[in-house]
Amino acid sequence: MGSNIESSKMVQNGPERVHSDKDPMLTYPxxxxxxxxxxxxxxxxxxxPARAVEMTPFSPGQFNxxxxxxxxxxxxxxxxxxxxxxxxxxxxxxxxxxxxAMMKLKRGNMIGVRGPFGTKWPVKEAMxxxxxxxxxGIGLPPLRPALYHILSHRKDYxxxxxxxxxxxxxxxxxxxxxxxxxxxxxxxxxITVDRAKGDWRGNVGVVTTLIPKAPFDPDNALAMVVGPxxxxxxxxxxxxxxxxxxxxxxxxxxxxxxxxxxxxGHCQLGGxxxxxxxxxxxxDQMKDVxxxxxx
Amino acid sequence: xxxxxPLLASHPFLKNLNPEHVKLxxxxxxxxxxxxxxxxxxxxxxxxxxxxxxxxxxxxxxYSPEHGPITIQTLDGGEILGWSWLVPPYRWRFDARxxxxxxxxxxxxxxxxxxxxxxxSLGYEMMKRFAEIIADRVEATRLQLLDLYGK
Ligand SMILES: Cc1cc2nc3c(=O)[nH]c(=O)nc-3n(C[C@H](O)[C@H](O)[C@H](O)COP(=O)(O)OP(=O)(O)OC[C@H]3O[C@@H](n4cnc5c(N)ncnc54)[C@H](O)[C@@H]3O)c2cc1C
Ligand code: FES
Numbered sequence: 340m341g342s343n344i345e346s347s348k349m350v351q352n353g354p355e356r357v358h359s360d361k362d363p364m365l366t367y368p369x370x371x372x373x374x375x376x377x378x379x380x381x382x383x384x385x386x387x388p389a390r391a392v393e394m395t396p397f398s399p400g401q402f403n404x405x406x407x408x409x410x411x412x413x414x415x416x417x418x419x420x421x422x423x424x425x426x427x428x429x430x431x432x433x434x435x436x437x438x439x440a441m442m443k444l445k446r447g448n449m450i451g452v453r454g455p456f457g458t459k460w461p462v463k464e465a466m467x468x469x470x471x472x473x474x475x476g477i478g479l480p481p482l483r484p485a486l487y488h489i490l491s492h493r494k495d496y497x498x499x500x501x502x503x504x505x506x507x508x509x510x511x512x513x514x515x516x517x518x519x520x521x522x523x524x525x526x527x528x529x530i531t532v533d534r535a536k537g538d539w540r541g542n543v544g545v546v547t548t549l550i551p552k553a554p555f556d557p558d559n560a561l562a563m564v565v566g567p568x569x570x571x572x573x574x575x576x577x578x579x580x581x582x583x584x585x586x587x588x589x590x591x592x593x594x595x596x597x598x599x600x601x602x603x604g605h606c607q608l609g610g611x612x613x614x615x616x617x618x619x620x621x622x623d624q625m626k627d628v629x630x631x632x633x634x
Numbered sequence: 635x636x637x638x639x640p641l642l643a644s645h646p647f648l649k650n651l652n653p654e655h656v657k658l659x660x661x662x663x664x665x666x667x668x669x670x671x672x673x674x675x676x677x678x679x680x681x682x683x684x685x686x687x688x689x690x691x692x693x694x695x696x697y698s699p700e701h702g703p704i705t706i707q708t709l710d711g712g713e714i715l716g717w718s719w720l721v722p723p724y725r726w727r728f729d730a731r732x733x734x735x736x737x738x739x740x741x742x743x744x745x746x747x748x749x750x751x752x753x754x755s756l757g758y759e760m761m762k763r764f765a766e767i768i769a770d771r772v773e774a775t776r777l778q779l780l781d782l783y784g785k
Contacts, residue, residue: 476783506783533778537695537703540733544707545777548770552710567782573773 354400354458354589354619363600366406366451367392369427371444377430377512381477382442383418386427389449396424398459399484400591400619404599405429406451407444411437414596414614417455418480420487427452430480430512456599458619460485460563461589462492468587469497469555473574475504475546475566479512481591481618482565486520493525497560500527500553504546504566507532508539527553546570547577557582564622565591572629575622585623592617592625638663641739645686646712647763655756662745668692668732674715675726681718682743687711690736694728707771708733717764719743 368389375383388394397403397417406412419428433442444450462485470489474482489496501520505511511530521528529549531542542549546566560583564574571590578588594606594613601615609628611617642648642663643656668674674685674692685692689711695703706728709715715738718726724743750757 504783506781510783531708533781533783535705536701537705539705542708542710543693543705545774545782547777548774551712569777569780570782573777 354461354617354621361395363453363456364598366404366412366453368449369452371446371448371450372426373446374442374444376442378510380434380442381430381432381510381512383428383430383480384441384444384450385419386429386450386452387425394424394427395455397421397427397455397484399462399488400460400481401455401457402481402599402618403427403429403452403454404456404596405437405441406453407437407440408449408451410440412451412453412597413437414456414593414599416481416591416618418483420491421484422487422491430477430483432477453599456614458617460488460619461561462488465489465561465563466492466495467497467559469560470499471502471550471553471555471560471562471578471583472500473502473546473550473562473564473566473578475570475574476506476510477512478565478567478570478591479503482563483513485563490520490523490526497556498527498554499525500529500555502529502531502546502549502553504531504533504549504570506534508535508541529553545573547573550574550577550581555581561587561589563589563591563619568592568629575626585626586621588622589619590622590625591619638665638739641665641688642686645688645739647686647714647767651759652755655753655759658749658753658756659741659746662742662749664740664742666738666740668736668738670732670734672732674730674732674736674738675718675728677726677729679726681716681724681726684714684716684719684741684743686739686741687713687715688737688739690738691733692730692736692738693733694730696728703729707774714767716743717768719747720764 369386370389372387373385402414402416404412405415415429415431418430431438433439472482531544535543562578564571575588592613596614597603597605599614601612606613639660692709693705694707695705697703
């Protein structure tokens with residue numbers, strides 16, 4: 340497990356890990372409490388434990404391994420409010436066998452849950468700073484817990500901006516919640532879509548074009564970015580162009596996973612395991628890995 | 635008399651431009667308000683103008699008979715609309731329409747081209763600034779074409 344030790348060294352001073360004493364390979368049964376369709380292919384599922392277990396509290400940025408019985412187990416970020424640990428909330432886009440089956444679950448169906456796993460968003464390190472939350476597509480759900488935390492500790496942070504880009508207006512997630520956030524005076528919400536018909540009255544253009552519009556002091560700001568890797572790379576470039584240093588840009592990576600806890604090597608990326616050393620990484624620690632084609 | 639000089643000098647596109655150059659540009663500038671729905675440019679027409687948007691929102695769109703107007707980009711206060719005035723045959727490639735009440739400084743492209751010919755240091759400054767905007771827009775268009783959020 341040489342690379343395990345190496346990887347641990349590499350992420351020194353990176354996002355904080357969260358430890359749990361539960362056997363990480365044990366799957367716990369949960370009931371589907373609610374399943375809400377956000378868009379034609381994306382849904383939010385709310386889960387409750389099927390029997391009395393002590394749920395390990397999750398931190399913003401962490402994920403669970405969700406098991407659809409008989410089909411398979413996949414990593415999905417927790418998208419709920421860390422201030423309400425009673426419910427487990429995940430927002431998922433149906434792309435393949437497991438996620439499509441999950442979208443068909445009904446209230447009362449059972450699902451297996453292992454977790455929470457992985458590193459967390461640097462909400463402590465971000466205190467006192469201006470915050471930029473940059474989300475592309477299905478990148479908004481993994482960032483939502485960080486935003487919930489920041490909004491419930493609003494006085495601890497400077498200016499806070501959410502920059503969110505999707506493919507079309509029909510793909511926008513959490514529409515009602517976005518409207519509520521937009522109405523707040525202590526949060527700037529910028530939304531853009533890549534393409535739109537004439538009746539859309541909002542912004543059109545990629546999410547990177549929102550960065551110059553956001554109010555922040557580049558010497559004292561911190562950014563959290565999630566989306567497709569190309570989007571994260573270009574967002575990080577634009578943020579750096581606006582004066583943010585790479586060590587104050589955090590991203591969340593995705594790789595295929597099996598164990599979720601640093602044992603199988605499935606999610607290895609260069610010298611790190613995405614499941615254990617990530618998924619949240621500091622951009623300066625990952626930027627070389629990012630641009631290598633074979634990884 | 636109040637001139638457009640301070641308005642021009644405060645537009646992000648002209649940030650840190652030599653004040654002498656700003657004075658030269660003022661002679662080519664007029665201030666205008668566009669009502670929602672009003673066109674700033676129409677595809678195929680002579681492009682002898684460009685705009686420093688002060689506030690409001692402008693949509694850049696292309697019209698297709700099958701799909702109606704398709705929005706390619708939106709522009710807000712602090713941004714700039716139009717570089718067709720720089721490139722022969724000086725014709726607009728897209729429609730641009732005010733989505734909200736929009737205040738803009740309208741620049742006479744012919745007038746600026748002449749001033750840039752007469753004063754190459756102004757010409758070089760303008761080219762550098764437009765090159766950056768064009769590069770940014772090309773990059774944004776490439777990302778848009780990648781359809782990043784598609785399956
Ligand atoms: C740490 C972590 C957190 C994640 N959080 C979320 C989340 O919050 N919400 C969410 O929807 N997904 C999330 N994912 C991605 C999710 O795990 C995958 O979409 C899922 O494993 C796909 O499983 P499947 O069996 O449905 O599809 P598969 O059968 O494995 O794949 C079907 C098709 O979809 C493509 N595909 C697989 N994954 C993706 C993807 N991420 N995006 C686009 N296409 C894909 C495959 O290339 C293939 O063509 C996360 C992944 C990681 C590693
Ligand atoms: S998924 Fe097994 S090591 Fe990461």
